[in-house]
Amino acid sequence: MIKQGLVLTCTKCSTKNFLDPYPFWNFSGNTKCAGCDTLYAVTFVKGQQVSGPTVSSGKADLLPGYAEDKNGAGITGEGKIRPAPQSRPDPFTGQQKQVTKSLRGKPLSGSRLKKEDLVGSRAKFIADLHKV
């Protein structure tokens, strides 16, 4: 059974496609299952699904914002879901970045420390910079 609403579960591969609210709130056209590329015609008015999802043909007008396969693993990638906003060429990982230098190449305390790396409340390598 297809779940009605903004979470579209594919009849063929059970992928859950997340039709995110801003682009899909008022939308009429084709979207595409990120799991198996099946096209679905859907119409949303004020977030309510007023028609579809019915299997359709042609091309996708709008891709899902995100999708998960039936085991809950994320499906990403070009042509599958819409790209995420980014601040750099490389995508956001959600992992803590580890840096020791600023953009202009000077020392910056931007990576994990251990107790023994500290002098008082600051990193030893920063404290050393300020030693006369």
Next chain:
Amino acid sequence: MATAPDFETYCQQLFDHKTAAGKPEVLKGYRVLSCTQYILGPSCASYLAELGAEVIKIEAPRRGEPMRHTTPFNEPLLYPLSRWVPEAGTGLGFFGANPNEEFVSLDFHRPEARQAMLELAAKSDVMVQNYRPGTFDRWGIGYQHMSKVNPRLVYQWLGGFGGWGPGRVRASYDILGQAMGGAFGITGEAADRGGTPAKHTIWLADYWGGMMAATTILAALYWRDTVSGEGTFIEYSQVHGVTRMLESALPLYGRYGIRRERWGNWDTELCVHGIIQCGKSSYPDSKNPQEAEVGYILVSAHTDEDFKKLCDVIGKKDLATTYAKHDERVKAENQGPIYDALEVWAKDKTKEDVAKLLDKAGINNQPVWNAKEVSEHPHWKLRGAVQWIDDPTYGDLHHQGPAFKMSETPPRIKWALKPVGADNERVYGRLLGWTKEKLAKMEEAEVI
């Protein structure tokens, strides 16, 4: 006597942020206690710190306040969070709201904390706190208690809805203040152009709310020190502040029942005075989507004379005749065709191309700059609006400058932030006379 420098050179010398350290500070000798979290409260205290007040930021022991754990997509962090938790970092959410402050830790739930707070209050000028209304009173460190030990204390409470009235128990955030206060609903592209209401991207209601509260604190200190000798209690509700900002919307509604709606990137009062899309990216080869995106520019030609020039530039002399008068141009139904014509003209241009053509014609404009363009712009660098600082704890940081300039007693950025409890020894030792043994005991008991 040498001839006086031209005005611009004079100003540049007068306001040069590099000379700030050699000038006195306005709030030297004023002590501020900041028991604040998130942005609204901390930013309020930080504006005072930029003016030279000794701001003591008091946080929960070890892990500090929640904003330290807030950073975009959990990626950039500055280490350590505290000497007790070196493996964790402070998120950039904390940044910009806590410069120049001293950082101590204190667990307000402990009975020892109350005594320490009252002793600190006795020798402070300002107290800023943003806990839920009544919480500090329950803990015995509210205005009623602190004003007894120090009648000169200016006690500022800040928060979402205020401590009284039907909504007093509601929690609030910046975004809720914007939403309920009315600024959110009128910002953004109009519905018939496919738009939605839009949040002001900064935590505007927080950061600017803090500025409003700091303004009142300064006024209260001025009143205390030049007139009355008395402190006071001040309450700032952030949603109240947002409503104060609504310009003509309330009087218009109040008399005629007309509800102000969204008008996107154009202006309700002036035309042409709006932001248009330029069809070409300024950096088509960049791998960064923020740069690869097409450009935008503000075009401002609302006087009849400028509008005529603009029509010449875009080769649309017919518009100049049809909309020769501002009263015609600015009509709601006429703005669309004018801006649409501008976007058609700008379709094959970058924002720089457009700026160049408009500059040549003497028409005001402003490209929409992104964070990198602002950071690298010589104008902002020269003025110290953004500046690299040599932070004693974290190293090479890129920081915003103060919000305004003063010739004799400039506000300034000395350091960006410090780890939780970094100044425990200095502050408790100097102000409360705690011995080394007492400090160790308090630390072990996690009171600090």
Next chain:
Amino acid sequence: MASEPFPKHKVLSWPAVPIPTPDEVYAGMTDQAKEYPLSLEAQLRQSENFKKPECLTRVRVLDVSKGMIIGNWCSSMLSELGADTIKCEPPAGDPLRWQTPFGRKEYMFKDAETGEPIGLHFLHEMRNKQSITLDLEKPEGRELLKKLVVHFDVLIENYPPGQFDEWGIGYRQLKEINPRLVYAWVGQKGQWGPSKDKPGNLDPTAQAACGFVHGTGLPKEFGGRPTRSAMWMADHVGGTATAMGILAALIYRDKVSGKGQFVEGTAAEGVIRILDYNWAWYGFDGSIRPRYGNWDLAINIYAVNPCKDGYFMVGGGHDRLWYRIWRTVGQTRADLEDEILDDKSLRMVVARLPHLKQVKTYTVLADWQKDFSRADAMRELLAQQVASGGVNYIDEVAEDPHFKYRGHVDQFEDRLYGKVLYGTTPFLAHKAPGRLKWIGRPLGYDNEEIYLKLLGLGPGDVAGLKKRGVV
């Protein structure tokens, strides 16, 4: 100007719904629980304001800015706090005075004495100010200004960079005449530097030049574009910042130096100061902060999403609230609650931050919200103490019971302009609060009073000035 009758519109009755009484607000509470809010009310109620002194009662401010709201806003901050504030306009008036949305003259108000129309944007920021006129283009006008500033503590101007200096009434010259003067220049990008202000630069110039516009609005990936604030927001921020600078300068003058100084405030730098981590993030690894629409890069849940009758905000960055939100959702949509709670990858607070997790979270939340009006959703979530609320439209702001009760919005019966609904000063205080004394004045209304009081000019002298076009 010919006197015309008030427009034939009926003044909307406000409030449409009566303001709640304290008994209604605190109904069902024990006397002990009521004690704290009632004691706060007693200290802060705006109806008590006129029994109390004003902070800036000894300060006199001359605002000669025009055409740009930053100066008016800055002087409003001071006039609300009690400064004796005089708005000095060109004889033709501050252009803002005549501006009205979409050019609709019928939106303007008229005063009962002269019948002169006034734009509402200008009126809202004319509070507690008197109006005089003075033509600074004329040498005689500039000479008068020099005589006037002797009597002032603060001067606020926003003329093109260097204009006042060239005219001999800049900071360098006026400080010789009145060394105690705090001289404030306000503008968009500054009076010095390679990209300094050009004549006619107005907000949103500053909004575009500081990174604010680039960062506001939906991301391209959601179909959005950079978006300006509906308001001249950068002017408000810059104006408040400048007011801070002016107050700091007054403190320093009166406590330490005895001398005034030069304050410069720009709309753009006010906003750059508060663009939180944009600059730090860029310096950290070159990141250019992207637009993220009505969601937040650093907190999940913290967003506005559409709902049945508009747009609705839900906030809950940490676990306690996260589970309360999903429990609330689960009351009507167990499938949606399970969707989130069954997802092991959403257990940790920080693990919910990556963009795709936010897409999932808000798609699921929006599927619940779509069946709820703002009021219904708010009732459900507030029962669980979750910060939440609808995006209010202006009529709803004007009628919100909390705002009415506390007087965030109020109707003022002005001697000249009649009943005016307005946003009150948020400066609430126990001892010396801000307040509204009058809403505005017609152009040059106070010429005779001020020129007589400060310069000793009699009615005949002022008539002569008027004849020569100086005032």
